[in-house]
Amino acid sequence: MRWRRKVMPRKSIMEPARRLPVTGEFDVLVAGGGVAGVSAAIAAARNGAKTCLLEKEHVLGGLATLANVWVYLPLCDGYGHQVIGGLGEELFKASVKYGRGEVPSCWRRGGEKAQRLQHRYQTDFSPDSFAISLDEICLRAGVTLMFDTRVCSTIVRKGRIEALIVENKAGRSALTCGAVVDATGDADVCHLAGERTAWSDDNRKACWSYFAVDGRLVRAHPQDPPVGKIPRGARTYRGDIPEDVTEMNLETRRMALRMVKHLRHEHETDDVSAVSLPAFPSFRMTRRLVGVAELRGEHARQWASDAIGMTGVWYMKGPVYAIPWGCLVGRKTANLAAAGRCISAEGKAWDITRVIPPGVVTGQAAGTGAAIAAGNGKALADLDVPALQQQLKAQGVLLNRKLVEQSLEY
């Protein structure tokens, strides 16, 4: 009989320390190339920072492109007032540059103002066309792009991130920086740097996809549980647990197969196949920063003296929110700002700020703030906010106290 060593189950294992090569030095590192990260990187580069955008996938856009999201939600309040400009509007135009979709005619220069009450400033877009535009716009701004590169650790000294540790085909290396924007959607950098974070386990299975039916392209967006309140006991998912991420991916593909069967039945043809499934798990809210400030549902119509942008509500007309700078910065790490769906917004406000337009708004503010902080070495939480607001306004961001306070109530 062969002798077998008895293996005791281990709770942890020691990783030996190792010396890493420094493969880049940047003023601003942006982690995550979704719409928020793209916005942050462009803003940082345009404000003079040597900027690198780190993306673990091979395409820019994150959920907006890789999970087949095809609606750029509104830049207006539903009552004819535009509430988002700057990069929010620039990326809107980029999303339709190579078709499909267009800027609604009433929202173009000289467009019929009365029509703006009927038609919200939103559009359909092609995820792939949008991804191509995002490459172009980043390169034009002078952003260094690094695909296939995952941020997996932080080197924090005296409350500042000195370097991000990344892994890619070349192995593990360090990139040094003046400031960092966490646009990972999952607050990965905040979590790694020891900032306080919160999570949601309320994600439904979703499968925004394209199918070919008799050679025609058909879009479908099955979801389980369906829209509305999540029934008690329904299986929902957390985006920061590996087992949930894996099951969500497998379930998404099972949903696609059920949709193929459904379309065959509905269109009375066997010529149905899936042509573009989400290449990215469709989690809406995973992990987020708990920042210096926290945006809440009841903050609708309330101005914030440190507002860095505004947003309407994607699912209804009326209320306008001011997004405070304090929702982008944490209490521990001086040179780290969050952007996109992982900013400090709770409950209803998280659901409102997690979509494309406000994601781009917070990206522009985080990137601009990071460029300033990388230049003067100040903590992002102590930034001269009025100066930041002036800079943002000069770059097209809309900040209008009256519009927020006089927006209609729920």
Ligand SMILES: Cc1cc2nc3c(=O)[nH]c(=O)nc-3n(C[C@H](O)[C@H](O)[C@H](O)COP(=O)(O)OP(=O)(O)OC[C@H]3O[C@@H](n4cnc5c(N)ncnc54)[C@H](O)[C@@H]3O)c2cc1C
């Ligand atoms: C099913 C579904 C339908 C939706 N429908 C709409 C809609 O119709 N309209 C709309 O406006 N919004 C919609 N949304 C929401 C919206 O698309 C996203 O919330 C928004 O695009 C988020 O952008 P983001 O940049 O903050 O995050 P993400 O899109 O998640 O981008 C994060 C990026 O960071 C990268 N990343 C993550 N971790 C790391 C790491 N450690 N290192 C390097 N890179 C990393 C990811 O690969 C990704 O590219 C929908 C969302 C879902 C799930």
